[in-house]
Amino acid sequence: MLPTDKWICLAPQLLLLLLKFAITEEGDEQSAVFNNIGNVPHHYQAVTDAAGRAELIQLLSAQKEISFDTETTGIDSQNTELVGISFSIKTHEGWYIPIPEQREEALKILNEFQPVYENENIVKIGQNFKYDMNVLALYGIEVKGKLFDTMVAHYLIQPEMRHNMNVLAETYLGYSPVSIETLIGKKGKDQGSMRDVALEEITEYAAEDADVTLQLKEKFIPMLEETATTQLLNEVELPLIPVLSAMEREGICLDIQTLKEFSKLLEGDILNIDKEIQTLAGTPFNISSPKQVGDILFEVLKIAEKPKKTKTGQYATGEDILSKLSGKHPIVDKILDYREIVKLKSTYVDALPLMVNARTGRIHTTFNQVVAVTGRLSSDNPNLQNIPIRTSRGREVRKAFVPRDEKHILLSADYSQIELRIMAHLCQDPGLLEAFQNNLDIHTATASKVFGVALEEVSGEMRRKAKMVNFGIIYGISAFGLSERLNIPRKEAATIIENYFIQYPLIKDYMDSAIEKARKQGYVETILGRKRYLRDINSQNHTVRGFAERNAINAPIQGSAADMIKVAMINLHKVIQDKKFKSRMILQVHDELVLMYPLEEKKTK
DNA sequence: TCAATCACG
DNA sequence: ACGTACGTGATTGAC
Numbered sequence: 001m002l003p004t005d006k007w008i009c010l011a012p013q014l015l016l017l018l019l020k021f022a023i024t025e026e027g028d029e030q031s032a033v034f035n036n037i038g039n040v041p042h043h044y045q046a047v048t049d050a051a052g053r054a055e056l057i058q059l060l061s062a063q064k065e066i067s068f069d070t071e072t073t074g075i076d077s078q079n080t081e082l083v084g085i086s087f088s089i090k091t092h093e094g095w096y097i098p099i100p101e102q103r104e105e106a107l108k109i110l111n112e113f114q115p116v117y118e119n120e121n122i123v124k125i126g127q128n129f130k131y132d133m134n135v136l137a138l139y140g141i142e143v144k145g146k147l148f149d150t151m152v153a154h155y156l157i158q159p160e161m162r163h164n165m166n167v168l169a170e171t172y173l174g175y176s177p178v179s180i181e182t183l184i185g186k187k188g189k190d191q192g193s194m195r196d197v198a199l200e201e202i203t204e205y206a207a208e209d210a211d212v213t214l215q216l217k218e219k220f221i222p223m224l225e226e227t228a229t230t231q232l233l234n235e236v237e238l239p240l241i242p243v244l245s246a247m248e249r250e251g252i253c254l255d256i257q258t259l260k261e262f263s264k265l266l267e268g269d270i271l272n273i274d275k276e277i278q279t280l281a282g283t284p285f286n287i288s289s290p291k292q293v294g295d296i297l298f299e300v301l302k303i304a305e306k307p308k309k310t311k312t313g314q315y316a317t318g319e320d321i322l323s324k325l326s327g328k329h330p331i332v333d334k335i336l337d338y339r340e341i342v343k344l345k346s347t348y349v350d351a352l353p354l355m356v357n358a359r360t361g362r363i364h365t366t367f368n369q370v371v372a373v374t375g376r377l378s379s380d381n382p383n384l385q386n387i388p389i390r391t392s393r394g395r396e397v398r399k400a401f402v403p404r405d406e407k408h409i410l411l412s413a414d415y416s417q418i419e420l421r422i423m424a425h426l427c428q429d430p431g432l433l434e435a436f437q438n439n440l441d442i443h444t445a446t447a448s449k450v451f452g453v454a455l456e457e458v459s460g461e462m463r464r465k466a467k468m469v470n471f472g473i474i475y476g477i478s479a480f481g482l483s484e485r486l487n488i489p490r491k492e493a494a495t496i497i498e499n500y501f502i503q504y505p506l507i508k509d510y511m512d513s514a515i516e517k518a519r520k521q522g523y524v525e526t527i528l529g530r531k532r533y534l535r536d537i538n539s540q541n542h543t544v545r546g547f548a549e550r551n552a553i554n555a556p557i558q559g560s561a562a563d564m565i566k567v568a569m570i571n572l573h574k575v576i577q578d579k580k581f582k583s584r585m586i587l588q589v590h591d592e593l594v595l596m597y598p599l600e601e602k603k604t605k
Numbered sequence: 606t607c608a609a610t611c612a613c614g
Numbered sequence: 615a616c617g618t619a620c621g622t623g624a625t626t627g628a629c
Contacts, residue, residue, distance in 0.1 A: 286627080288626060288627070289626080289627055289628080290608090290626090290627080291609090310609070312607095312608065312609090314608085316609085318609075318611080319610080319611070339610080340611090342625095343610085343611060346625060347611085347612065347623095347625060351624080368622095372622060374620080374621060374622095376621060377622095378621085378622050378623070379622085380623060381623095383612085383613080383622080383623045383624070385612095385622075385623085386611090386622080386623070387613075388612060389613075390612085390613085394612080414614095419614095419620095472619055473619095474619090475620040475621095477619065478617095478619065479618095481618055481619040482619080485619080541616095542618095543617055550619065550620070551620075553620090554619090554620045554621080557620090558614095561614095562621095590613085590614040590622090591614065592614080
């Protein structure tokens with residue numbers, strides 16, 4: 001690596017070029033060289049003997065707050081090994097403690113640090129704290145005391161930005177930490193292991209992470225005040241971290257045998273449908289290729305007058321398009337069927353069993369707290385927030401999620417119409433409030449009002465339409481969008497929307513005021529003050545501005561629902577802990593919580 | 606790597 | 615006269 005003083009001798013053009021590279025790729029080697037913390041005086045120290053550790057532990061134990069980080073062999077916090085731990089208590093200083101590969105020896109050293117991690121009086125600062133919590137739990141350590149997470153804090157300050165440490169360090173501290181690629185190479189099969197990195201190098205890397213984390217925390221405290229998100233952080237997002245950690249560690253059991261059998265069944269179905277489709281098409285093609293499906297439907301069979309195209313000029317063959325062409329040719333329904341089955345098989349039936357953790361025998365998702373700009377959680381590896389439910393084949397997949405044993409039961413509890421209720425709260429529309437207060441089916445009540453018939457006279461068709469309007473309202477409705485989804489003329493959709501706003505006049509007012517608010521202050525916010533910044537709200541471009549306007553309407557609703565369930569999760573977790581229940585929260589699906597409880601706790605609830 | 610599709614709320 | 619419903623993640627084919 002080149003020291004900085006050699007860089008400034010370079011021709012300005014070259015420097016500019018290098019700078020350009022440095023900022024296009026986050027955390028790459030160029031940016032690591034440019035403005036590295038290595039050019040700042042610092043003191044990072046490896047602690048490798050018992051005496052050194054004892055001294056460090058004594059020092060850490062006397063602190064009000066410490067930042068820490070863990071180095072591991074992998075990125076899956078449920079299936080990884082500790083390579084080392086690092087701490088910082090002062091800017092530009094830090095310690096790194098290697099952890100041996102041999103588990104007994106590793107446990108011995110971690111036991112030494114246990115009193116630090118579990119000290120209730122020390123504030124712990126981390127970046128992506130949940131990961132470290134999960135890893136340390138693998139070694140029997142429950143991190144306790146007040147915590148601070150720079151990643152989660154930044155999520156409230158700038159929800160739409162990325163929140164990884166390299167970005168944060170570059171943006172707020174003006175330097176690029178050593179990138180992990182410098183140590184173990186680029187992601188891929190040739191990537192090395194953190195285990196094999198020389199002590200000197202990993203010390204710089206790990207201690208720097210703890211150091212940077214501590215510095216970021218100091219930066220973020222006033223920024224949280226400026227954005228009025230301190231309370232949301234302290235009372236919702238941070239307390240949620242141990243809850244999510246516990247849920248991830250708990251995992252969920254999967255009935256692999258059932259899925260294996262289902263897979264075989266689907267396999268057969270796929271072969272049959274494939275054959276039927278090829279025959280109907282008259283020429284062989286790959287049904288999994290949307291491009292080829294489009295060509296068959298619209299070039300060979302010509303089943304539509306003017307087929308819709310995607311933005312790249314390819315024929316659009318999505319479910320919405322094909323279902324409208326259902327009657328035109330028998331092949332259409334077959335393709336839809338084929339797509340459903342292949343989706344289920346590849347994404348769920350075959351994929352999930354491979355993700356069962358060898359140690360626990362269960363599936364462990366990761367709940368991401370800083371991805372969704374509205375404040376929702378997301379779930380990945382695997383995503384357990386999109387397990388099928390809408391079709392009967394899909395529900396078979398869902399059935400494979402089972403309690404631990406016959407003495408346990410899975411319980412799912414969900415909010416009913418939470419987003420519409422929040423809309424009712426935000427706009428205080430009397431009609432909408434009354435419908436909820438009378439505990440009416442909200443879509444039927446809406447149909448009754450919009451179509452001007454008695455509640456008892458509402459037909460299935462009317463309810464279906466009203467339901468679509470209610471959903472559309474939350475998303476920032478347009479006549480075009482509604483007409484597309486109801487497959488009715490735009491004029492008719494417009495009339496329905498007009499009637500809707502006559503019946504619920506304050507909803508219209510809410511939508512207008514949300515947009516107005518966004519224009520004036522540049523952001524909208526949820527009930528708990530979570531912001532969404534909408535820089536495009538005054539754009540000259542209709543499409544771009546339209547997006548921002550719909551976001552202004554939707555974000556406070558979707559986001560407030562997210563706030564609410566997060567608070568509920570924290571409270572529920574506390575009750576379970578305080579009363580020492582064995583019930584466990586397992587999943588969150590936006591408006592739903594899945595718990596597993598032992599039979600014996602059924603009556604105490 | 607991106608676009609298209611589709612699973613969920 | 616525009617293009618259009620909000621938020622996610624995984625898989626596949628095509629380049």
